[in-house]
Amino acid sequence: MEKVSSKKVSIIIPTLNEEKYIEKCLNSLIENDYENKEIIIVDGLSTDNTKEIIDRIKNENNNIDIKIIDNELKITPVALNIGIKEATGDYIMIAGAHTTYSKNYISACIKRLEENKCDIAGGLVITQPGKDTAIAKAIANVLSHPFGVGGAKYRTCNEKEEYVDTVAYGIYKKEVFEKAGLFKPELKRNQDIEMNLRLKKIGMRIMLIPEAKSYYYARDNYNDLFKNNFLNGLWVILSTHYSKKAYSIRHIVPLIFVLFLILGTIASIFSGIIRIPFLIILSFYVFLSIFFSLKIAIKNKDFKLFFPMLFSFWILHISYGLGSIYGLFLIL
Template sequence: MFDINSQNKISIIIPVYNEEKTISKTLESLLNNDYKAIEIIVVDGMSTDNTKKILEEYVSKYPTKIKILQNPKKHTPAGLNIGIQNASGKYIMIASGHATYSENYISACVEAIESNLCDVAGGLMETLPRAHNPKAIAIAEVLKHPFGVGGAKYRTGAQKNEYVDTVAYGIYKKEIFEKVGLFDERLIRNQDIEFNIRLKDAGYRIMLVPQAKVYYFARDTFKGLWQNNFSNGFWVTHSRKYVKKAYKLRHLIPLFFVIYLLILAVTLSILVIPTFFKLLGLVPLSLYLAMVTIFSASVSTKHNDNSIFFYTLTSFLILHISYGTGSLVGLVKKAE
């Protein structure tokens, strides 16, 4: 077992903007972790709600543990870089203001790094509803379903330590940022994907540690789901305007789906195309809708609530189409 002392101090960077509903839960879970050699650096992106007031209350209560920095640029990568540049720990943890962490989260991840198993470690993410209603539950279920989020192991689960391409809320050796560089501030979203590609290319190892768990509070409205995933999809492709490696092939699947839908719509509207070919073009969409129906029914059965079925089906559609549409717009903007 490694020695938890000041030499192994970890700096926890939390970029926030209007997190009054969840920031207290986040801070409490970090303060109650079994790893005590920590400093918490909250970088506020000029919040307009009560986030700053809540943070100041915590600073007055824990003046040696928590400090607040301001991020006038507001965007997440800028906030992360401000925190990293002001960190004094041996390790850097990237945290979220709308998530909580298991009591062993930090110690389990740091132990993996100290044991020389990896250079970056992060835990499994369990997505939770932000509100207790069928819509919020459905959105949370979709955001942790393999059909919803693809092959992201930190979302879908693992039974043992496993090397991966990326983790959520990872703990990094500070030297990585000194050698690889900081987050690219031109990438308003998905800066973590590009950064992890960069560090893997430099030979660093990323490990998923399933004993450590993070509990993420999902958005609870269809509007919020659409906006968040449209933005994620947009920055996946638009990032190529600034960097060569910004995503993996799996990140483009929703884009291919939306392009297929557009081609299908055009094809069905052209009268000269034989009916057979039109019906043939509907086969992939039929298979997709069948899978969405089956998975939505499964979620509904799991919660023993029929109303969840329709919310889940809608959430799947919004998730895939918003992400793919965002990626398509990102390509168009990149070309301008």
């Protein structure tokens, strides 16, 4: 390994009932080629075997400082803030329990921080299916495609090192939180969106490092996909209660799309003038859905993916938009 820094990195992992993934996550971080690290797991009182798995791994790796702290409120930003306050490192990594990390993830990101190219660095997220089923594979593909997730470059396997508006599993210079403050505990979701916008406002530089890779295990069924993205869309809107700038334009595109579907359908019933452009735009969206679903199925040489891809695109967009509409009703 190229010697990057002797400074310590504190890795913070919020958990709640993560027995399915936590062992893979921890092992990938323990095996990372950056040696000076501590792992702080902030657990929301898990009721499964999460804590037992962590204790076993901790006992098997007594050369690494692994701490576990209870998060009685069970809220992610609260867990992150607990971890940041407990951290003794010069750098802080926000990690996800559903994810594993390439061996060079930490060292590649810290190298850019040490070169003062940025204040926050993070790698690509390669989305993995949660199960070996056509639906799970389709969901993983949708969450990696620009038509599914828009302009989130860290999700779409961008190969260019560049400044971006957000990264997942970022490694932060510790002074970032001294300047910008901690995560807003009121935001049960989307706290990372608000934080990144706050950081950019005060001039912090966020860099995508493609050679650093993480592997995220996605939801494996339509019901979980719908619920997760409904809540994401809901909290994009609810977050405006707690922050003036808690989202960017791309985060409200699904809201605009679903409002277009609802209002356009109603208006088309009563007006032929509106009906024609409405159907043209809707047909174009359906065409794009079919085109990208077919393209991905051909690329994977698996035509069983076509219909699951199609439904996954629709569920992703509509659930997020419906969540945002529900958020509007709640704040009005």
